[in-house]
Amino acid sequence: MTASALASSPRQCGCRAQVTVSNRGGTLYDADMTNDELFAGTAVKNWKLVVDRLNTTTATLSDEAMQKEVSPGRNRVYYLIGHLTAVHDRMFPLLGLGERLHPELDEQFLVKPDRTVPETVAAADLRKAFVEVNTQLTAAIEALPPADWLKRHAAVSDEDFAKEPLRNRIAVLQSRTAHASFHEGQIRLTRER
Amino acid sequence: MTASALASSPRQCGCRAQVTVSNRGGTLYDADMTNDELFAGTAVKNWKLVVDRLNTTTATLSDEAMQKEVSPGRNRVYYLIGHLTAVHDRMFPLLGLGERLHPELDEQFLVKPDRTVPETVAAADLRKAFVEVNTQLTAAIEALPPADWLKRHAAVSDEDFAKEPLRNRIAVLQSRTAHASFHEGQIRLTRER
Secondary structure (H helix, E strand, O other), X not given: OOHHHHHHOOOOOOXXXXXXXXXXXXXXXXXXXXXXXXXXXXXXXXXHHHHHHHHHHHHOOOHHHHOOEOOOOOOEXXXXXXXXXXXXXXXXXXOOOOOOOOHHHHHHHHHOOOOOOOOOOOHHHHHHHHHHHHHHHHHHHHHOOHHHHHOEOOOOOHHHHHHOOOOEXXXXXXXXXXXXXXXXXXXXXXXXX | OOHHHHHHOOOOOOOHHHHOXXXXXXXXXXXXXXXXXXXXXXXXXXXXXXXXXXXXXXXXXXXXXXXXXXXXXXXXXXXXXXXXXXXXXXXXXXXXXXXXXXXXXHHXXXXXXXXXXXXXXXXXXXXXXXXXXXXXXXXXXXXXXXXXXXXXXXXXXXXXXXXXXXXXXXHHHHHHHHHHHHHHHHHHHHOOO
């Protein structure tokens, strides 16, 4: 199979952007990058691809579209946007990148299921918080020196980390990238065709 | 916030496994691992977490459960399992890990949308192919020397790779991990509660 055939097959699953090996953004990189820079840079780029796509989708959602369930009886888009905002907000202390911006979201969007507590946040404010958290978090992620990604995250002790060095910060980044993509696949189901 | 609070918050979105910073599998690692080994090992571990979860889910699906749509009018689980099998099968040549096992799946599960061609594969055979591809692919992924992850993948030319070194093999692995998680989020919606 040729390189172009590998890169260009049509896809019908709503995930086009995901299986394209793209260089969206078109950044050119220094040919003298170290291995640490290449490994960290690739993981950060994958995070940005997923989060930028979610930011773009979220910015265009109407209040009404946020009330849609991703499948009958399942979470509303409103809940998933709040959930992702809270999970990403918790990455600040988990990665040693600073204080959280919106700890008040945890009760409604992490602790409780959808539609079980009075809504404390308007849809427009939630969209704003989502982009705010992602923008500030991504800036801090991009500023982290490459080798620091191999340090322990805040939810593992020094003792455990000595035995399990893969419980590092970049494991959190990659786990959260997969998590964001998990819910992106669900949110995508509500889009008009 | 304490480490245990960060690690143990309850979640109600069906994504519990995804936001836990876990060391599922419990492997202990050599404390003398190089940075290349740590970076590559973390990405491979994240791939395995997502794919192992999908393998487990798929193994328990009945033929009837595979006929369910993830949301009304959207893809069936049957199609998404075939789609993921084809996408993962294409990773063998893309990563330089060998020949594909099931190129015959592309027409039905990559080129054409769901329910537009006669079904050529029985649900039971598709479940088998899915686990077969993932098992052999993951074994090849685990055997790749860490620094080889920074080499170019087969869909980028030498010339382009010289300018854009983040178009490497580990970018493919991370992109496909996010892609698998994207569809896992959709398949999860069909589970009984």
